[in-house]
Amino acid sequence: MPEVIVDHALCTGCGTCADFCPVEVFEMRGNGNGRLYANPIRQENCWACDTCVGQCKRNAIQIIETGDEIAAKSQRDTATARPIPHSEKQLYASWHETLRTVLGLRWAPVAIKLIPQGDPLPDVPMPRTKLRYCQSLMMARRGKSLLMPAQCHACPDGTHILGLTEIPPKLASGELYLHFKKLASMDAARQMIAERPRLPEKSMQATLVTPLNKAVLTPDVVAVIAQPEQMMWLTMASSFYTGHRSTFQISGYNAQCVETTLIPYTRGEFNLSLGCYGCRASSDVSDDLMFMGVPIGQMPDLIRGLESLGRKAIPDSRNKVYLPPNI
Numbered sequence: 519m520p521e522v523i524v525d526h527a528l529c530t531g532c533g534t535c536a537d538f539c540p541v542e543v544f545e546m547r548g549n550g551n552g553r554l555y556a557n558p559i560r561q562e563n564c565w566a567c568d569t570c571v572g573q574c575k576r577n578a579i580q581i582i583e584t585g586d587e588i589a590a591k592s593q594r595d596t597a598t599a600r601p602i603p604h605s606e607k608q609l610y611a612s613w614h615e616t617l618r619t620v621l622g623l624r625w626a627p628v629a630i631k632l633i634p635q636g637d638p639l640p641d642v643p644m645p646r647t648k649l650r651y652c653q654s655l656m657m658a659r660r661g662k663s664l665l666m667p668a669q670c671h672a673c674p675d676g677t678h679i680l681g682l683t684e685i686p687p688k689l690a691s692g693e694l695y696l697h698f699k700k701l702a703s704m705d706a707a708r709q710m711i712a713e714r715p716r717l718p719e720k721s722m723q724a725t726l727v728t729p730l731n732k733a734v735l736t737p738d739v740v741a742v743i744a745q746p747e748q749m750m751w752l753t754m755a756s757s758f759y760t761g762h763r764s765t766f767q768i769s770g771y772n773a774q775c776v777e778t779t780l781i782p783y784t785r786g787e788f789n790l791s792l793g794c795y796g797c798r799a800s801s802d803v804s805d806d807l808m809f810m811g812v813p814i815g816q817m818p819d820l821i822r823g824l825e826s827l828g829r830k831a832i833p834d835s836r837n838k839v840y841l842p843p844n845i
């Protein structure tokens with residue numbers, strides 16, 4: 519269980535941490551001198567999401583993670599999942615190579631697997647401290663493989679959306695979104711919640727992210743983190759054989775859990791995301807990057823289309839063949 523420490527010498531009793539904590543860890547109490555201060559009376563609820571730390575203007579809060587909870591619960595009581603066959607690994611490695619070389623991707627494409635309750639877990643390391651799902655994706659693009667059961671997840675929003683936990687009441691009501699001043703009213707907050715997909719509560723046991731060429735289970739979705747020009751080629755590759763235009767669901771909310779993962783997962787169609795407040799505030803992703811989630815069923819045609827584009831259209835465009843002469 520994370521330890522929540524408030525430095526009462528710094529705390530002004532403004533109550534911001536109590537407003538922003540999604541799981542009601544804090545209660546504002548008087549110190550007997552007519553002054554209020556934040557008291558973390560329900561530490562057992564803490565997700566280590568660091569929202570209070572980020573919002574406290576006085577830097578009065580520390581969240582100390584011992585890792586005990588993760589270590590205790592990571593005693594695997596289910597059988598280890600059987601790794602995918604070598605031929606399947608080779609296929610994903612070849613897709614990985616095509617994406618990186620044809621597009622010139624800086625970051626590894628990421629294989630995402632949502633592991634349902636009761637399924638065996640793969641033999642993949644868990645993080646030593648809690649992470650947000652978006653943070654785990656950003657680490658996988660740098661080459662890390664991470665298995666994250668519910669107790670490893672730090673974001674109450676993404677974790678319930680992905681079906682790992684129940685939705686905290688403050689999120690279900692929409693109240694928390696108003697504190698961040700990201701929406702105008704409770705009605706707007708409720709509408710935003712109603713329109714975004716989420717999996718049934720506790721239907722999933724864990725998330726797994728790995729670089730695509732290190733996939734150990736068949737991915738549900740492949741995520742690509744890339745610049746707009748590279749996304750343009752991926753979008754064209756997806757319609758190379760059909761000529762269809764693409765329609766995306768983008769909101770600026772819940773980019774990685776909803777837009778990159780759950781929309782492709784539930785609809786079987788790829789989706790583009792511009793990122794969101796949460797993933798940009800809590801990871802080192804640069805401002806020029808966008809995100810795409812491709813369901814595994816669409817990958818073979820997308821890769822074939824991309825290979826075809828890479829023979830002429832992509833090099834022609836990048837060589838600026840129609841640039842006018844200087845006049």
Ligand code: SF4
Binds near residue numbers: 532575578
């Ligand atoms: S946000 Fe900071 S200053 Fe305000 S009550 Fe909480 S700990 Fe105190």
Ligand code: SF4
Binds near residue numbers: 522540541563566571
């Ligand atoms: S880290 Fe998150 S869950 Fe824990 S006390 Fe702060 S806001 Fe609440």
